[in-house]
Amino acid sequence: MDKETVRTICYLARLRIDQKKSEKIENDLETIIELISGLQSIDTSNIEPLYSPLEMTALKHEDEEKSDNKKEKFLENAPASNDDYFLVPRVVE
Amino acid sequence: MSIQFKSITELRAMLDDKLISPLELAQESHKLANKYKKLNCFVTMDDDFSKKKAGAINLNQENNSLLSGIPLAQKDLFCTQGLRTTCASKILSNFIPPYTATAVKKLEDSGSITIGKTNMDEFAMGSSNETSYFGNVHNPWKKGYVPGGSSGGSAAAVAAGIVPAATGTDTGGSIRQPAAHCGITGLKPTYGRISRWGMIAFASSLDQAGPLARTAEDCAVLLSIMSGHDLKDTTSLNVEVPNFLSKLNDPIKGLKIGIIKEFDLSDLDKEVQTRFEESKKVYEKLGAEFVDVSLPNISASVPTYYSIAPAECSSNLSRFDGVRFGHRAENTDDLNDLYIKSRSEGFGDEVKRRILIGTYALSAGYYDAYYKKAQQVRRLIKNDFDHVFESVDILMTPTSPSTAFKFGSKGAQNPVELYLEDLFTISSNLAGLPAMSIPHGQVNSLPVGLQLIGNFLREDQLLNAAHIFQQNTEFHLAKPNMEDF
């Protein structure tokens, strides 16, 4: 895992690593990648991935309105909001 | 009258005999929490609300549940309406949910009193409770030692006798390992048994809520109430919930217990091995039969888990972006800067590490090699379990390779060292199977846990085996002296 990969991954995850800790974290990531790379030796040809331990199907709900909207509470929890909206620094498209 | 170290069953009797009122009980519980503040097992207390609710409970009503008037603590990743829910993270340190998790709601609806929210590893990522934004939790058995994690606060609160039981969640051992380290009983049910709605997700396909208590019987009481299908969680099982108390006392003669060959216990502490051998003897005396079984892929559990869990976590934790709730950094240039700064300030190092690993495992070019590969190995592991459960009823392993350790002594240099703590516990999360940990003695004055793994939806067998063990031993009755707190 080179520095460039770490930088890309950090950007995708919107995280910044402290300069002081960067070497340690890079080493940690390397160690973990090494751990999970252990899987490569296992033969999984023709094995379907198991994405959930429940091999079942989801129930579907009816198309009927049931609101649990709490606009005021939602906006109260927001770091920046006015009476109607969540606010973020202006985005230029 | 002291309520410390009392089980639900004992407190129930005290309430029913009018030796104490629900309000007095809640007050006593709060007093104990205050007295042992140094344990740091609570993040937020619910004084006003719980006292008001406790005062309103009428025990003379018919159909009162076994939990009516019983104080409980909730792991701080269950959302609780109007009560701060932090996941022990800076990023949620000011979050007040406008809703309550289904599991907690069911407990509260049956009359139990939430006295507070317990400390934990940040976002449940850790095995020692050392990643909490709110500081380490002490093991009630030994100051300066970890209680285990991630449900460390819940385990410590129960072990210290502040509450008779608490909720926890278990993604890779987060109920069982702290239960083992604190000398109490903890159950991770079958995946889907309890609704995950309102439980802040770490790894969606592995997370499962469950109880931590003083006895298997109390776990059965809580499980009966917490379980059940929830329309709001399509991954919750639409199956009938049995009365988990009804089979507790069934004799276990002829119970077939599997011992997993691939787990080489000779690497473990001698005393831990001895405890394990002696518990086998207890079960043999009770008429159980031991069978050696093979799960050829189980040794791949750790790498499998550490591919899947971080991948799901990296996506689950994207919603913590400083826009709608939680911490937002100040002085940001633009939206992107806001994301980066808020998340970098808000998450601790272990959470960041896991998000980064997960992001890597899902990224273009690596998905097949890590994430998909791990899910394929996961199927192999599950197939192994399916196979052995054709010939045995339950499996038995130590819960953890070691006992509780000193703060800062593991994982600081190499995080993988701490990941190996989960060696025995994570395979049941990968396969979605129920498993529990019961205390079975001590090594160097620290508790040791015995793990029982059951077949899909067979919590009844686990609870039965655990209860019978507790009826014939006294390990679960041991109490820490609490002198240092």
Place this chain on the structure above:
Amino acid sequence: MIWETVIGLETHVQLSTKTKLFSRASTAFGAPPNTNVNLVDCGLPGVLPSVNKEAFYKAIRFGIAIGAQINQTSIFDRKNYFYADLPKGYQITQMDLPIVLGGSIEITTDDLSKTINITRAHLEEDAGKSIHDEYDGFSAIDLNRAGTPLLEIVSEPEISSAKEAVAYMKAMHQLVTYLDVSDGNMAQGSLRCDANVSIRKKGNKELGTRTEIKNINSFKFIEKAINYEVKRQIKILENGEKVTQETRLYDSVKDETRPMRSKEFANDYRYFPEPDLLPVVISNEEMQTIKDKFPELPKEKENRYIKEFNLSAYDAQIIASSKSMADFFEDAAKKTTNYSLLSNWLIGDISAFLNKEMIEIHESKLNSVNVAMLINRIDDQTISGKIGKSIFEEMWVSGSSPDEIIESQGLKQISDDGAIEEIIMTVISDNPDQVEAYLGGKDKLFGFFVGQVMKLTEGKANPQTVNKILKEQLKK
């Protein structure tokens, strides 16, 4: 150099379900900000999605109509990226297993028809909306739209001009409204598209570098945006430069496309199966119910109109081409029996007014009861056709009923023989010279007498009665 344009369209159709794809919040347009937002839509911690049946049924209906393969097992995936109006930090969509696979759509340009193949159509959730210009220094986030079900329909790159792209979108509009899959309202964003545009030298097999124009939401803009983009790319290539693969926005004010700043970073969406949702299965019984309840399509309607209402093939085709018009026609036809007069009005005056304002009939103030009443009043000769037109203009503006207008403005036609005869006698006696000339063979003067009668009755005299009596009286 002759250049060839290659266009593929990704159409986003908002499904007209009452509630969202993964929550039971309302999808109604125009609600106060952040009120059609359930806990799930706000992306709060710990809350989980569940799936709306109806969205699947609508998607399947679309798939059946275009002759596609339907995947009865749906698996959802997470598409991970950060954006202010994407609450969870990922969009739940379908990557590997879209519900609709293949199929095709017929388009017609200049009387030539062409088949455009569809690659796939999948279900996904819409994002919220960001308002950029109303608050100083801030963008405001409204999550009302977040979680609204979308069907993203991806065409093969088989569209060769802006005109064909418009025809494709019109065909799409007709189809989704007919299937009752969407309201098709482009102004409200229920139907919008991203256009992948590239050019290549005529005869080349290889595709050129494409650009993606995002979020175009009117037929007019599709044509303009693509034409602009094609010209821009030709200019680049003819200058010997290279087209950059990028996402662009169409600015309708400046009539140009420009690169989107917020999407400048190459993204890696890290798709993986959504662990919060188990696979969704549509049973064979459900498939059968969807087929049994399949709505009538334009061609079937056309044939029925010819048979049932005796319309001409031409009229039937025009009326059936718009779902909104066809619904209106069928409702009005329950209240009148003069179907041909009704269809004349719909195709003539009414369509002219609609086209002028670029709206559909259900968006106008007209309703089927009033239009049927207008037809009936003309049919029973309460009013003349000419008066009918002025009544219609009033109905268009005010939405009033024709009877109210006739009553309040005294427009009732005079059909009473005695009354008309009296007026005719006056006209004859006032114009002896003209009568003489007419009788002397100047037949053309007949119109003069009719005109005089109409003038005296303010146009309210029944023309047939006037003709009949006038002829009789002039002969005397």
